[in-house]
Amino acid sequence: MSAGWFRRRFLPGERLPAPRPPGPRASPVPYRRPRFLRGSSSSPGAADASRRPDSRPVRSPARGRTLPWNAGYAEIINAEKSEFNEDQAACGKLCIRRCEFGAEEEWLTLCPEEFLTGHYWALFDGHGGPAAAILAANTLHSCLRRQLEAVVEGLVATQPPMHLNGRCICPSDPQFVEEKGIRAEDLVIGALESAFQECDEVIGRELEASGQMGGCTALVAVSLQGKLYMANAGDSRAILVRRDEIRPLSFEFTPETERQRIQQLAFVYPELLAGEFTRLEFPRRLKGDDLGQKVLFRDHHMSGWSYKCVEKSDLKYPLIHGQGRQARLLGTLAVSRGLGDHQLRVLDTNIQLKPFLLSVPQVTVLDVDQLELQEDDVVVMATDGLWDVLSNEQVAWLVRSFLPGNQEDPHRFSKLAQMLIHSTQGKEDSLTEEGQVSYDDVSVFVIPLHSQGQESSDH
Amino acid sequence: MSAGWFRRRFLPGERLPAPRPPGPRASPVPYRRPRFLRGSSSSPGAADASRRPDSRPVRSPARGRTLPWNAGYAEIINAEKSEFNEDQAACGKLCIRRCEFGAEEEWLTLCPEEFLTGHYWALFDGHGGPAAAILAANTLHSCLRRQLEAVVEGLVATQPPMHLNGRCICPSDPQFVEEKGIRAEDLVIGALESAFQECDEVIGRELEASGQMGGCTALVAVSLQGKLYMANAGDSRAILVRRDEIRPLSFEFTPETERQRIQQLAFVYPELLAGEFTRLEFPRRLKGDDLGQKVLFRDHHMSGWSYKCVEKSDLKYPLIHGQGRQARLLGTLAVSRGLGDHQLRVLDTNIQLKPFLLSVPQVTVLDVDQLELQEDDVVVMATDGLWDVLSNEQVAWLVRSFLPGNQEDPHRFSKLAQMLIHSTQGKEDSLTEEGQVSYDDVSVFVIPLHSQGQESSDH
Numbered sequence: 001m002s003a004g005w006f007r008r009r010f011l012p013g014e015r016l017p018a019p020r021p022p023g024p025r026a027s028p029v030p031y032r033r034p035r036f037l038r039g040s041s042s043s044p045g046a047a048d049a050s051r052r053p054d055s056r057p058v059r060s061p062a063r064g065r066t067l068p069w070n071a072g073y074a075e076i077i078n079a080e081k082s083e084f085n086e087d088q089a090a091c092g093k094l095c096i097r098r099c100e101f102g103a104e105e106e107w108l109t110l111c112p113e114e115f116l117t118g119h120y121w122a123l124f125d126g127h128g129g130p131a132a133a134i135l136a137a138n139t140l141h142s143c144l145r146r147q148l149e150a151v152v153e154g155l156v157a158t159q160p161p162m163h164l165n166g167r168c169i170c171p172s173d174p175q176f177v178e179e180k181g182i183r184a185e186d187l188v189i190g191a192l193e194s195a196f197q198e199c200d201e202v203i204g205r206e207l208e209a210s211g212q213m214g215g216c217t218a219l220v221a222v223s224l225q226g227k228l229y230m231a232n233a234g235d236s237r238a239i240l241v242r243r244d245e246i247r248p249l250s251f252e253f254t255p256e257t258e259r260q261r262i263q264q265l266a267f268v269y270p271e272l273l274a275g276e277f278t279r280l281e282f283p284r285r286l287k288g289d290d291l292g293q294k295v296l297f298r299d300h301h302m303s304g305w306s307y308k309c310v311e312k313s314d315l316k317y318p319l320i321h322g323q324g325r326q327a328r329l330l331g332t333l334a335v336s337r338g339l340g341d342h343q344l345r346v347l348d349t350n351i352q353l354k355p356f357l358l359s360v361p362q363v364t365v366l367d368v369d370q371l372e373l374q375e376d377d378v379v380v381m382a383t384d385g386l387w388d389v390l391s392n393e394q395v396a397w398l399v400r401s402f403l404p405g406n407q408e409d410p411h412r413f414s415k416l417a418q419m420l421i422h423s424t425q426g427k428e429d430s431l432t433e434e435g436q437v438s439y440d441d442v443s444v445f446v447i448p449l450h451s452q453g454q455e456s457s458d459h
Numbered sequence: 460m461s462a463g464w465f466r467r468r469f470l471p472g473e474r475l476p477a478p479r480p481p482g483p484r485a486s487p488v489p490y491r492r493p494r495f496l497r498g499s500s501s502s503p504g505a506a507d508a509s510r511r512p513d514s515r516p517v518r519s520p521a522r523g524r525t526l527p528w529n530a531g532y533a534e535i536i537n538a539e540k541s542e543f544n545e546d547q548a549a550c551g552k553l554c555i556r557r558c559e560f561g562a563e564e565e566w567l568t569l570c571p572e573e574f575l576t577g578h579y580w581a582l583f584d585g586h587g588g589p590a591a592a593i594l595a596a597n598t599l600h601s602c603l604r605r606q607l608e609a610v611v612e613g614l615v616a617t618q619p620p621m622h623l624n625g626r627c628i629c630p631s632d633p634q635f636v637e638e639k640g641i642r643a644e645d646l647v648i649g650a651l652e653s654a655f656q657e658c659d660e661v662i663g664r665e666l667e668a669s670g671q672m673g674g675c676t677a678l679v680a681v682s683l684q685g686k687l688y689m690a691n692a693g694d695s696r697a698i699l700v701r702r703d704e705i706r707p708l709s710f711e712f713t714p715e716t717e718r719q720r721i722q723q724l725a726f727v728y729p730e731l732l733a734g735e736f737t738r739l740e741f742p743r744r745l746k747g748d749d750l751g752q753k754v755l756f757r758d759h760h761m762s763g764w765s766y767k768c769v770e771k772s773d774l775k776y777p778l779i780h781g782q783g784r785q786a787r788l789l790g791t792l793a794v795s796r797g798l799g800d801h802q803l804r805v806l807d808t809n810i811q812l813k814p815f816l817l818s819v820p821q822v823t824v825l826d827v828d829q830l831e832l833q834e835d836d837v838v839v840m841a842t843d844g845l846w847d848v849l850s851n852e853q854v855a856w857l858v859r860s861f862l863p864g865n866q867e868d869p870h871r872f873s874k875l876a877q878m879l880i881h882s883t884q885g886k887e888d889s890l891t892e893e894g895q896v897s898y899d900d901v902s903v904f905v906i907p908l909h910s911q912g913q914e915s916s917d918h
Contacts, residue, residue, distance in 0.1 A: 151766060154755075162742050164753035164766045169746075176742040179782045182755060182764050189763025197760075268727060283621050283635040287628075294623035296641060301656075301819045304648025305641050307610060307623045323638045360760045 086126035086216075087383055087441035088133035090141060094118035094222065096148050096155075116152060118224035120144070121445050123236050125383040127333070128214035132340030135203045136216050140339075143198040144222070147191035154187045155225070185227060189363045192220065192231040196339065200359035204342040215333075215341030218361065219250060219381055221447065226369035228379065228449070231361035233337035238381040240366060240449075241396045243374060248392065249364050252384075253337035255320040255329040262329065262336060262356050263300035266319055274351050277330060278316040280308075286315050325388060329356055337361070368449055376403040378413070379447040382420070385440035389424050398423065399446075417444040545585035545675070546842055546900035547592035549600060553577035553681065555607050555614075575611060577683035579603070580904050582695050584842040586792070587673035591799030594662045595675055599798075602657040603681070606650035613646045614684070644686060648822045651679065651690040655798065659818035663801040674792075674800030677820065678709060678840055680906065685828035687838065687908070690820035692796035697840040699825060699908075700855045702833060707851065708823050711843075712796035714779040714788040721788065721795060721815050722759035725778055733810050736789060737775040739767075745774050784847060788815055796820070827908055835862040837872070838906040841879070844899030848883050857882060858905075876903040 098115040120141050126133030154160035160182055162173040170176075196218065207213065217234020230238050232250035240247040255262060259281065266272055266279040273279065280297050294307040297314075308314075322328050329336055330346050330353055337358045344353040371377065380395055390398075398420060406412040424438040557574040579600050585592030613619035619641055621632040629635075655677065666672065676693020689697050691709035699706040714721060718740065725731055725738040732738065740757050753766040756773075767773075781787050788795055789805050789812060796817045803812040830836065839854055849857075857879060865871040883897035 147765075154766070160755060160764070162755055163749075167752060169748045169752065170743070173742070177755065180742050182742065186764040190757065190761055190765035191763070193761050193763055194765055283632070283639050283641065284629065289628045290622075293626060293628070296619060296621055296636065298649065301817075302649055302652050303822060304650070304652055305619070305645040306606075306649035306653055307613070358760075363762060 085441055086130045086133055087385075087443040088124040088126065088130065088137040088216070089122060089443050089445070090124075090137040091119070091121040091445070092141065094120045094141065094145060094148070094224070096145060096152055098149075098152055116148075116155065116224070118148075118222055120223075121221040121381060121447060123219045123381055123383055123443050123445065124216040124339075125234060125236055125385075125441065125443075126214055126216040127335075128341070128344065129212065130214070131207060131210075131212040132203050132214040133216035135206055136199060136218055136339050139202050140195060140199040140218065140220065143202070144191060144195035144220075147195045147198070148188070148224075151187045151191060155184050157184070160184060160187055184225070185229075185365050188222065188224060188227075188229055189365070192222065192229060192363050193360050196220075196231065196233060196359050196361050200339045203340045207340065207342065213343050215338050215344065215357075217335055217338045217383070219383075220361070221379065221381060221445070223368070223447075226367070228366040228368050228447075229363055230366070230379075230381075231363045233339070233359060233361040234335045235384045236382065237384070237387050238379055239392050239395065240377070240379050241399045242371075242377045243400070246392050246396045247366075249366060249379065251362060253335060253358070253362070254327060255334070255336050256324070256327045258336040258358075259320055260300055260303075262320060265356060267300045269355070272351070272355055273319065274349065276316060276346070276349060276351060277319045278314055279319050280314060281318060281320060282314070285318060285321065286310055288315065291315070329353065333357075371449070373450050375407065375450050376400070377449045378403070378416075379445075379449060380420070381445040381447070383441060383443045385438045385442035386420060386424055386444060388440060389436040389438045390420070395420065413446045413448055417446045420444050420446070544900055545589045545592055546844075546902040547583040547585065547589065547596040547675070548581060548902050548904070549583075549596040550580040550904070551578070551600065553579045553600065553604060553607075553683070555604060555611055557608075557611055575607075575614065575683070577607075577681055579682075580680040580840060580906060582678045582840055582842055582902050582904065583675040583798075584693060584695055584844075584900065584902075585673055585675040586794075587800070587803065588671065589673070590666060590669075590671040591662050591673040592675035594665055595658060595677055595798050598661050599654060599658040599677065599679065602661070603650060603654035603679075606654045606657070607647070607683075610646045610650060614643050616643070619643060619646055643684070644688075644824055647681065647683060647686070647688055648824070651681065651688060651822050652819050655679075655690065655692060655818050655820050659798045662799045666799065666801065672802050674797050674803065674816075676794055676797045676842070678842075679820070680838065680840060680904070682827070682906075685826070687825040687827050687906075688822055689825070689838075689840075690822045692798070692818060692820040693794045694843045695841065696843070696846050697838055698851050698854065699836070699838050700858045701830075701836045702859070705851050705855045706825075708825060708838065710821060712794060712817070712821070713786060714793070714795050715783070715786045717795040717817075718779055719759055719762075720817075721779060724815060726759050728814070731810070731814055732778065733808065735775060735805070735808060735810060736778045737773055738778050739773060740777060740779060741773070744777060744780065745769055747774065750774070788812065792816075830908070832909050834866065834909050835859070836908045837862070837875075838904075838908060839879070840904040840906070842900060842902045844897045844901035845879060845883055845903060847899060848895040848897045849879070854879065872905045872907055876905045879903050879905070 094117065096116040096118065122137065122140060124133035124136045148155065151160075151164070153164055153166070159174065159177055161168075162177050163169065168174075199218075217236050218231070219234065219236035219238060220231045221238065222229040222231070228249075230249040232238070233253060235252045235254055236250070237252060238249040240249055251257070263279050263281070266277075270279070280299055282295060282297050286295065290310045291312065293310050295310050295314075296305050297308045298305050317331060320327060320329055321331060325334070328334060330351060332344070332346055333341070333353055336356065337360070339359055341357055342354055345351055346353070366379075376399070378399060380399065386395070399416065402416050402419060403412060406415070409415065421442050421444055424442050426437045553576065555575040555577065581596065581599060583592035583595045607614065610619075610623070612623055612625070618633065618636055620627075621636050622628065627633075658677075676695055677690070678693065678695035678697060679690045680697065681688040681690070687708075689708040691697070692712060694711045694713050695709070696711060697708040699708055710716070722738050722740070725736075729738070738759065742755050745754065749769045750771065752769050754769050754773075755764050756767045757764050776790060779786060779788055780790060784793070787793060789810060791803070791805055792800070792812055795815065796819070798818055800816055801813055804810055805812070825838075835858070837858060839858065845854070858875065861875050861878060862871060865874070868874065880901050880903055883901050885896045
């Protein structure tokens with residue numbers, strides 16, 4: 001069903017492993033010398049860190065096997081890495097019971113067996129150590145199951161009822177819900193949004209209690225009732241690849257793509273910058289010689305550019321600095337959404353990153369039941385290590401080159417995921433521009449939609 | 460070049476007319492009984508007001524004539540209405556001189572004649588009286604011309620220079636500008652954004668000085684150097700209609716489309732609601748019977764829906780209430796962006812609307828020079844009165860039905876605009892669903908792109 005290498009994940013109650021001693025990417029760095037550089041040729045230290053093979057053995061692969069969450073454990077995928085890698089993953093069946101709140105605000109399980117079945121895949125790309133990514137891989141699916149169980153009555157109704165407990169206060173309540181266009185899929189989107197927030201709070205508490213640090217991006221796919229939901233907070237990416245179509249299913253959240261939101265927050269709460277940063281964007285960091293000159297800039301309310309006369313305060317370090325993969329928020333972080341980072345501060349200051357980060361994902365919905373599915377239609381989910389060196393078109397080309405000739409191979413989706421990873425490591429005939437190689441962690445899921453469409457109709 | 464009825468606009472220095480005595484749409488109304496209803500069948504008062512023919516004579520039409528702004532006056536378009544109508548419009552040549560700041564921060568006009576020529580069309584849909592719309596029609600083009608003249612060196616360069624005065628501080632400055640992807644069109648977008656803000660400030664000052672009230676939406680098209688810029692703040696709309704294509708050139712800004720931004724502001728500054736409103740969205744306004752029930756809701760961070768247990772504070776009037784054309788911000792206003800409204804308060808309270816309104820437009824760019832233009836390719840700009848009863852497809856159908864048979868008529872674009880307006884008034888064979896009629900003001904520009912493409916290459 002999905003691909004890569006599989007190994008057993010921690011059983012509930014097992015202690016989290018202690019994080020690796022901080023490597024070059026494992027701690028925040030001075031905003032005067034930005035880090036968390038991912039696979040950048042200008043950062044040989046970071047490159048070495050993620051290239052260096054981990055000394056722990058990779059456990060034996062168990063391909064294609066998925067086990068229900070309620071069996072107490074699940075299988076996860078990680079590209080030739082140990083538990084202590086900053087990339088973490090999780091996948092499995094999502095078994096939703098029918099529950100409701102009782103009079104005492106306690107859960108009553110009306111149907112102890114699964115009532116609704118979905119599937120779940122998640123990629124977490126950690127920074128500042130693997131702790132947040134490991135916690136997210138252990139926690140998020142449980143948060144999501146709880147959130148979905150809380151609204152399960154609405155999920156299975158033709159239209160979500162205005163009141164969950166079946167009471168109809170106003171005869172026209174269904175009409176109000178209809179007019180707002182509220183559908184069952186909006187409850188799944190709401191559940192994913194709430195689950196990310198809840199998981200972020202759990203990570204904050206757990207890391208504080210254990211004196212650990214770090215954060216992670218999260219890309220989560222949920223297949224439920226004939227639809228595929230893709231929730232993204234960070235810079236991982238998912239695309240749909242079909243014979244004649246490549247469709248992005250997620251959008252990256254980085255300091256560049258969220259510039260206006262981040263500048264707006266600094267405009268509303270200038271104290272968040274502690275007088276150390278300028279909110280304005282310039283083509284480069286300004287210096288003394290620029291004082292008094294009219295220079296290109298833009299502020300929070302601008303999509304376009306204009307010129308302003310440079311003042312002394314414009315010489316401060318920019319809130320968002322650098323271009324493309326080098327762009328950093330407060331000189332520190334390459335992503336603007338994700339989980340964790342509650343303790344993260346700009347080095348040698350008390351300036352917190354967290355107020356600028358959102359844990360809430362953007363959710364897209366693919367109506368799988370409405371697609372005329374073909375055998376080789378797949379969704380590819382991967383962390384930024386893949387997309388830094390392969391374009392959507394290159395990935396689609398690899399998918400279309402590989403799958404049609406391997407239709408009899410039961411492990412073809414696993415092998416495709418493996419091949420995608422290898423082609424970022426210089427192990428295959430390189431497709432990447434000028435033989436580009438990814439020095440970042442890379443994790444990939446390849447999800448065939450054909451069987452999904454069939455399975456998802458069970459409940 | 461464009462269509463409708465034309466009449467002379469106020470000369471510079473002429474006093475603004477006193478506003479009409481407040482009619483049903485001319486003043487804010489209690490949030491318990493929302494108003495500013497536009498063409499709604501549930502608001503017969505409002506309907507009568509805009510249907511009632513104004514007693515002033517319509518001046519004789521002067522079709523298709525445009526005069527340069529620097530001739531001191533210009534022609535405007537308004538659908539069978541007097542100067543005192545809440546819909547106002549402006550169009551004309553935009554003559555940009557070559558100027559720069561001197562050492563004393565004074566403008567030096569290097570080239571008193573026009574250096575760059577563009578065209579400008581603008582629609583302003585007022586509320587709470589016509590004063591803001593009239594001021595905008597008199598002011599915005601001057602603000603825009605000033606903003607464009609301030610960056611004219613960048614507009615005509617291959618790539619905008621990092622420093623406006625030609626000094627290059629760093630040898631790699633051009634590379635920084637290149638890496639950020641900053642192009643001349645970004646300066647036009649920036650100039651439009653700044654011009655809207657400046658015009659909003661002028662309107663605020665003028666209305667306060669004259670003890671008047673009101674606000675307006677603004678939809679502005681600028682044709683410059685082979686591109687058509689469409690800047691929108693409010694609920695007017697522009698579309699491109701070609702033989703095989705209908706392309707939206709603007710997006711509406713209403714309390715519904717900007718829900719998350721507006722809720723977010725109320726989350727950050729709860730005092731803006733003065734304890735009278737709830738930030739949360741529910742399918743309908745809640746009442747006592749809903750207390751303690753689990754009811755559908757969403758907050759600022761949610762795209763999806765979830766359920767919450769209703770508390771007493773949830774029974775307050777919602778920050779955004781109603782559906783579709785009935786949706787109101789603070790029970791008062793149907794739009795979330797525009798100019799003016801500095802004094803607007805929720806009736807019988809001190810709660811201000813302005814903090815929730817943005818004057819900054821969203822700007823889209825149509826690369827006219829890259830289109831393979833055909834004779835009948837046009838842009839249709841219109842206030843919401845048109846779009847409330849005609850879909851994009853219906854407007855395109857009318858355009859495609861009318862233009863090919865009238866290619867010899869020099870007034871065909873004027874006649875098409877007139878026909879579009881008539882078809883919302885029940886005067887033509889009605890295209891609208893169930894013979895829908897617009898009771899709102901309606902103003903329309905039809906801009907042929909074919910001649911635009913040719914003219915715009917002059918400068």
